[in-house]
Amino acid sequence: MLEKEVIDFEKSIIVGIITQNQSEDKLNEYLDELEFLTFTAGGTVVKRFSQKMDKPNPKTFVGTGKLEEIKYFIKDNDIKTVIFDDELTPSQSKNITKELDCKVLDRTNLILDIFAQRAETSYARTQVELAQCQYLLPRLTGMWTHLERQKGGIGMRGPGETEIETDRRIVRDRISLLKDKIKVIDKQMATQRSNRGAMVRVALVGYTNVGKSTLMNAVGKSDVFVENKLFATLDTTVRKTVIKNLPFLLSDTVGFIRKLPTQLVESFKSTLDEV
Ligand SMILES: Nc1nc2c(ncn2[C@@H]2O[C@H](COP(=O)(O)OP(=O)(O)OP(=O)(O)O)[C@@H](O)[C@H]2O)c(=O)[nH]1
Ligand SMILES: [Mg+2]
Structure with a gap:
């Protein structure tokens, strides 16, 4: 094996x-x-x-x-x-x-690839797909202009351009659909948050793979996935925890990395806002 x-x-x-x-x-x-x-x-x-x-x-x-x-x-x-x-x-x-x-x-491809592999909830999957579409959009044109220059104008011009425009339109439509979807989930989460009331909240924040989820499992008696790889956690997990009679909400979050792709910062903005 x-x-x-x-x-x-x-x-x-x-x-x-x-x-x-x-x-x-x-x-x-x-x-x-x-x-x-x-x-x-x-x-x-x-x-x-x-x-x-x-x-x-x-x-x-x-x-x-x-x-x-x-x-x-x-x-x-x-x-x-x-x-x-x-x-x-x-x-x-x-x-x-x-x-x-x-x-x-x-580096951006790699991080997006790992995020795509790791995303489990519909929220995380939507955020990752949005980041992927945003990375792809400026690169669609590049693909076609490359072909046009290499193979010459004849026969490439018409269909090539039509195809870029069609592809770009599909990706742009997808981007606005994903943004709408994220907005809806954000609203639901804001409602959930306000329902939790005035409880003390603690978030585990740090570089990816430092042991945030391990700490969450130890302190919060939870069963969050732990692995010696980067970005094991993408989805925020919240657990009600009590230490010495003080109840609080403990949340485990996505980790940080240097040179984090800007597309991901944008799509995970609400997750980061929550932190
Ligand atoms: N030696 C040592 N290893 C630890 C400790 N805490 C966690 N680990 C190991 O470090 C690795 C990463 O732990 P995680 O808890 O998944 O780390 P994380 O910060 O949640 O990582 P991401 O979710 O990937 O951002 C795992 O293999 C853990 O077993 C510790 O205190 N000492
Ligand atoms: Mg983790």
């Missing part, structure tokens, strides 16, 4: 840059975290690549020489996935994919 799991892990490499705002030590911390994210999402990190630069290359994130080095490594080592520590722009992602010819992800 264990052997099979090891074999199934997707061979990946991770890439980050050292800049004036991000020292080598800082980058190593971020890459440690990115490696843990990769493991949580079902991958194994074979090698880390880093480059010192003033600012990311607008076309390829790293320099062209570094990208070539990565390309050879991928070929020689049968790498399936390359993961960048910062969110790539739609055009960077497109250019890099074309050059490396393998799956190209960034």
Whole structure:
């Protein structure tokens, strides 16, 4: 069983840059975290690549020489996935994919992927899907302009544009539907909160995987899911707890991470507001 799991892990490499705002030590911390994210999402990190630069290359994130080095490594080592520590722009992602010819992800993809895997309640699923749609929307156009430029205008122009517009409209409609759905649930939750009255409330807040749920289980005698991976908890759990005759409401919440995708901050805003 264990052997099979090891074999199934997707061979990946991770890439980050050292800049004036991000020292080598800082980058190593971020890459440690990115490696843990990769493991949580079902991958194994074979090698880390880093480059010192003033600012990311607008076309390829790293320099062209570094990208070539990565390309050879991928070929020689049968790498399936390359993961960048910062969110790539739609055009960077497109250019890099074309050059490396393998799956190209960034930190945001990875976190969204883990959240999608973890979301259990309809509220969490809705929040995650909203974040995914918002990440996807600006990238839809990128996909089509890329095809148009590569294959020339003839035959691509009409259908291509129609298809972008159709796809974008579908995604935009979905976004407004999901936002409405979240609003409805928020209202229900606000009502539940006011019904709980003036009870003292305690929230466990902190970095992901520090042991919030473990503490919740110990103190609140609850049975929240605990695991040595990132983002085991997405949904807030509230338990009525009594310590030394003082009753209070204890809540366990989603954990924090550095470079949290802005799309997720927006869609989990009400969860964070509650905290
Ligand atoms: N050594 C040690 N491990 C702990 C302690 N508390 C929790 N753990 C372990 O740390 C891991 C993460 O614990 P969780 O309680 O799931 O952490 P969390 O903060 O709820 O994490 P997320 O929900 O993923 O954000 C689990 O493997 C726990 O068994 C502790 O006090 N000491
Ligand atoms: Mg937890």
